[in-house]
Structures are given as structure tokens and as C-alpha cells.
Amino acid sequence: MKGRLACLISLVAVTACADIVPPAQREGYEYRQILGTDTLSFKWDPSLLPVKIWIADDSPLRSHLITAISRWEQAFVYGEFRATLVSDSSRADIIVRNAPPTSGAGLRLAAFASQCLGETTYQLGSAPKTLQLPWRVHVWPASNPNATGIQDCYRITVTHELGHALGIINANHAGALPTDVMYRDPVADGLSERDRNTIERLYHSRTTLTAVPRP
Numbered sequence: 001m002k003g004r005l006a007c008l009i010s011l012v013a014v015t016a017c018a019d020i021v022p023p024a025q026r027e028g029y030e031y032r033q034i035l036g037t038d039t040l041s042f043k044w045d046p047s048l049l050p051v052k053i054w055i056a057d058d059s060p061l062r063s064h065l066i067t068a069i070s071r072w073e074q075a076f077v078y079g080e081f082r083a084t085l086v087s088d089s090s091r092a093d094i095i096v097r098n099a100p101p102t103s104g105a106g107l108r109l110a111a112f113a114s115q116c117l118g119e120t121t122y123q124l125g126s127a128p129k130t131l132q133l134p135w136r137v138h139v140w141p142a143s144n145p146n147a148t149g150i151q152d153c154y155r156i157t158v159t160h161e162l163g164h165a166l167g168i169i170n171a172n173h174a175g176a177l178p179t180d181v182m183y184r185d186p187v188a189d190g191l192s193e194r195d196r197n198t199i200e201r202l203y204h205s206r207t208t209l210t211a212v213p214r215p
């Protein structure tokens, strides 16, 4: 039995879990985030590929992260997203930890479940239309790190959170369905056709945020 994950926003004050699902959204769902009068959208520029991801060598999430990277890379035909694991966290574009977040800063995309919880955080840069790297992904046990089903929870949640770090930043998960890994309450153990369509659409669209490398 897989854990039920509920994903919600924790910083942006809009009504969570009250999505309006447009009819017949076969082609995909919303990936942009509306913040005040700003429309935020993000994708990895080809010049930043492969995206450098750090995770501890002994992290219980490591194998699930490798699966998640492969799932998202395979959603593309022309290699629009590629990632590699790096050993130095200070050089990483995305940092993945099997622990709760310690900082309250940034824009958060959170998920919680009976066995594990997840949160992805990004920060806007000091210059307009910028996103300051790194992204931070946290996925950690709700209580018992050996709970039945926690490996499924980790695999689904890491795939979901990495989807946020690829640029699916709509905090309401608007339009995502239960069959999509990016559903706010994800149970799908892998990408749906709609997940693939959405990320393809994002990577072939103009975006508003430019990543600022780490100092």
C-alpha cells in the first residue's frame, strides 16, 4: 500500500488543495506560478546542463534519486534535461537531503504523507527575474525510517520533488490528475503521458526566470 502524499504550498498564501481541473487536460497541466502580478516560470538553460545534483553517498534516497533523474531525462527526445551527481555540495545546482529543512527562506513546494514528507525550495535572486541557485529538495521519514512502504514513498516523492526542480513550480499543482506524478497528492510511481507532455511544453516555451549560478 503506497502512502498518500499531499502536496501543498507553505509560503504562498492561496487556497491549497482547491484546484480547478480543466476538462480533458490530456495535453498536460499548469507549470507556472502566479505570484502577485508576476508569472514565474523556469527551465534549465542548455548552458547549465548537465545539472549538478548532490546527495550524500549513504543517503537512503540515493537510488530513488537516480531513478527520478532517469525518469525525467527519458521524458525528453532531444536531451533538454540532463543531470549528473556531484560529490561537492558547494558546487551543486540541486541539493537533496534525507532530512527536514532547517531554513525558512525561499518559496516552498511541500508534500506530506503517512510514511515520508517532501519539500522543494527555491529562492528568487536579488536581481529581477532571477532564481538564485541552488534548489533544495528535502524528503524525510514522517516518523519511522523503516516504516512499511517508505521506499515507495521515497521513490514517488523524490520523483515528484525533482519535477518541481525541473520547473513545474505551480504550487497548487493546478490541473494535475491522480494519474500524474505531479498530482498534489501523488500516488503514481512514474511519469504519465501528461507529465511528459507538460515538461516538454515547458522546455519549448519562453520562461521568465534565469538561474543565477552560485557564487
Ligand SMILES: [Zn+2]
Pocket (backbone or CB within 6 Å): 007, 008, 109, 110, 111, 160, 164, 173, 184
Ligand atoms: Zn508538489
